[in-house]
Amino acid sequence: MISDDRFMFHTFDNWLMHDDFTGNIISRNNIEQMQEQCKQRLENNVQLITADGSIDCVDAPDCQEEVVASLHFAEITTALSILADGGCFVVKMFTLFESSSVCQLFLLNCVFEEVHVFKPATSKRGNSEVYLVCIGYKKETQYLPELLQKMKENVECINILPLFPKSHLPTDFLLQHEICARLFMNLQIEAIESNIQAYEIKPTRRQVIYKQHLRTHTANEFYTRYKVSCIAEEDKILFSCPNTNENCKSKPFCKGSYSEREMAKETTMEERIFALHRTMNNLEKMLDLNYGMNFMKKAKFQVHQFQSFIFIVVLYLRNCLVAYLYIRL
Numbered sequence: 001m002i003s004d005d006r007f008m009f010h011t012f013d014n015w016l017m018h019d020d021f022t023g024n025i026i027s028r029n030n031i032e033q034m035q036e037q038c039k040q041r042l043e044n045n046v047q048l049i050t051a052d053g054s055i056d057c058v059d060a061p062d063c064q065e066e067v068v069a070s071l072h073f074a075e076i077t078t079a080l081s082i083l084a085d086g087g088c089f090v091v092k093m094f095t096l097f098e099s100s101s102v103c104q105l106f107l108l109n110c111v112f113e114e115v116h117v118f119k120p121a122t123s124k125r126g127n128s129e130v131y132l133v134c135i136g137y138k139k140e141t142q143y144l145p146e147l148l149q150k151m152k153e154n155v156e157c158i159n160i161l162p163l164f165p166k167s168h169l170p171t172d173f174l175l176q177h178e179i180c181a182r183l184f185m186n187l188q189i190e191a192i193e194s195n196i197q198a199y200e201i202k203p204t205r206r207q208v209i210y211k212q213h214l215r216t217h218t219a220n221e222f223y224t225r226y227k228v229s230c231i232a233e234e235d236k237i238l239f240s241c242p243n244t245n246e247n248c249k250s251k252p253f254c255k256g257s258y259s260e261r262e263m264a265k266e267t268t269m270e271e272r273i274f275a276l277h278r279t280m281n282n283l284e285k286m287l288d289l290n291y292g293m294n295f296m297k298k299a300k301f302q303v304h305q306f307q308s309f310i311f312i313v314v315l316y317l318r319n320c321l322v323a324y325l326y327i328r329l
């Protein structure tokens, strides 16, 4: 499942990959095997479960909640099957608008003493991820074993249906859910708007320096407040592997904004080359104009030199493109 994770290769004995060797949690067999392993290795005394599962939604960001619904369902089913009485569960979720999410939230509220929805400072402001912190598992809740059995039977269903009809959800729960979903939605909107604003307004040098100081100061404050320190070299799992970051370089990189990527999908290579050709022509015209105007104004020599260079590069690229198009078409 994780193609390039050296951390995993060095800690392989701590991973459960199940009989099918997939590590896939959306599988009744795999959940039951995990339950069995916890019984054997940990004597069923699991006090904390964290679930950080997600699926790459970079090409369908608007469907993230639907796409991950079955994974969340499997994570909750597994956690509730394994966790010991009184235990805690932390699960990452995204937006909470879909009926499946509302029902999952309601179920967690029924079987834990406390459920908190958090967006930690370390989670990017512009994304929708939130963490549900569930404290004090009530394993003996009435009808829970029957419900868990049904959940396991349905874990592989492609479409996760809501666990309960809306009429079964108490009004005060629905009200609290709405307040919570709106709060995080508004925080995300605010963050995205301020990101767009920051992107559009070119900051002055002074502002850049101020932001750098602010970032350093915030990071230092975070390290001090939460007692974050470096892991000693000998305690690092990958301490013997130099250049742990090297792998990051081979990761696929998403170029352009979401709209640009979508547009690129819908146009052919030829259409994109023609569009580029058009842009080059416009750039050439613009540079030509600026060059002429600047010459008239007797602008500084360096500026002329630089513009001449860009002018020649654009001309050269344009000619390469034209030549390529003649050959191809």
Ligand SMILES: C[S@@+](CC[C@H](N)C(=O)[O-])C[C@H]1O[C@@H](n2cnc3c(N)ncnc32)[C@H](O)[C@@H]1O
Pocket: 001, 002, 023, 024, 025, 026, 052, 053, 054, 055, 071
């Ligand atoms: C955000 S990453 C988790 C990162 C992890 N917490 C860490 O610190 O390395 C989400 C993970 O969910 C896993 N995942 C997605 N679908 C899964 C599935 N059906 N069963 C098990 N894991 C799954 C992905 O392979 C991915 O590694």
